[in-house]
Amino acid sequence: xxxxxxxxxxxxxxxxxxxxxxxxxxxxxxxxxxxxxxxxxxxxxxxxxxxxxxxxxxxxxxxxxxxxxxxxxxxxxxxxxxxxxxxxxxxxxxxxxxxxxxxxxxxxxxxxxxxxxxxxxxxxxxxxxxxxxxxxxxxxxxxxxxxxxxxxxxxxxxxxxxxxxxxxxxxxxxxxxxxxxxxxxxxxxxxxxxxxxxxxxxxxxxxxxxxxxxxxxxxxxxxxxxxxxxxxxxxxxxxxxxxxxxxxxxxxxxxxxxxxxxxxxxxxxxxxxxxxxxxxxxxxxxx
Numbered sequence: 001x002x003x004x005x006x007x008x009x010x011x012x013x014x015x016x017x018x019x020x021x022x023x024x025x026x027x028x029x030x031x032x033x034x035x036x037x038x039x040x041x042x043x044x045x046x047x048x049x050x051x052x053x054x055x056x057x058x059x060x061x062x063x064x065x066x067x068x069x070x071x072x073x074x075x076x077x078x079x080x081x082x083x084x085x086x087x088x089x090x091x092x093x094x095x096x097x098x099x100x101x102x103x104x105x106x107x108x109x110x111x112x113x114x115x116x117x118x119x120x121x122x123x124x125x126x127x128x129x130x131x132x133x134x135x136x137x138x139x140x141x142x143x144x145x146x147x148x149x150x151x152x153x154x155x156x157x158x159x160x161x162x163x164x165x166x167x168x169x170x171x172x173x174x175x176x177x178x179x180x181x182x183x184x185x186x187x188x189x190x191x192x193x194x195x196x197x198x199x200x201x202x203x204x205x206x207x208x209x210x211x212x213x214x215x216x217x218x219x220x221x222x223x224x225x226x227x228x229x230x231x232x233x234x235x236x237x238x239x240x241x242x243x244x245x246x247x248x249x250x251x252x253x254x255x256x257x258x259x260x261x262x263x264x265x266x267x268x269x270x271x272x273x274x275x276x277x278x279x280x281x282x283x284x285x286x287x
């Protein structure tokens with residue numbers, strides 16, 4: 001299926017560099033397809049057209065699932081066509097089935113470089129230099145000039161969070177499309193904002209610890225205690241309470257135990273020994 005400089009066919013040996021390696025430089029769209037599936041053949045001209053039109057602003061990598069079933073299985077692909085967008089070695093978005101050209105264009109546009117990205121970089125630089133007012137003002141201006149660039153809102157929300165303007169940060173994130181809110185980075189920040197609100201309205205530590213000692217099933221107290229511990233950067237204590245919430249009621253507050261754990265894992269980073277230890281404890285609970 002490789003017909004241009006921007007389209008590649010992956011093998012077991014080349015997938016790591018073609019997809020994961022290149023995703024550190026820019027977006028990589030991976031098309032999981034089968035020669036015997038009609039929808040895949042219908043979708044192919046759309047993806048080929050977009051790859052050539054964007055001329056290298058993203059790469060298109062095809063995975064023939066008949067030949068390389070292991071690559072599909074390793075990335076949770078159970079049906080074709082499935083198209084996943086990789087960035088920084090992770091699948092950050094997905095479309096199942098042969099959707100319209102407009103749907104794929106919208107997906108790609110969320111991640112390819114845009115002229116307004118330079119202003120976002122400038123705003124972050126200003127903020128790091130201590131010029132907070134100019135940084136936030138620049139982000140407001142560029143958002144008006146390019147409302148389609150969702151990275152502006154995400155960066156703006158992060159800076160507002162750092163400044164303690166939690167309400168406006170959450171408002172910006174909630175204004176994003178639902179699919180973007182499910183992204184790991186955005187989802188973790190939204191969960192963190194939820195912890196902040198919970199900690200602000202929580203009783204004192206002694207009251208919470210007493211409530212839990214008297215009633216271990218008091219999940220609200222456990223959630224409030226985890227929020228306070230998280231804001232104190234006591235990640236292990238926060239995860240201990242979240243793990244107990246998962247153990248007792250996985251659906252409590254729409255799965256806040258699981259969501260909270262995943263958000264903390266993101267904050268700690270994939271190489272954190274503490275995150276790995278508690279990830280294993282979650283797996284033990286699931287088993």
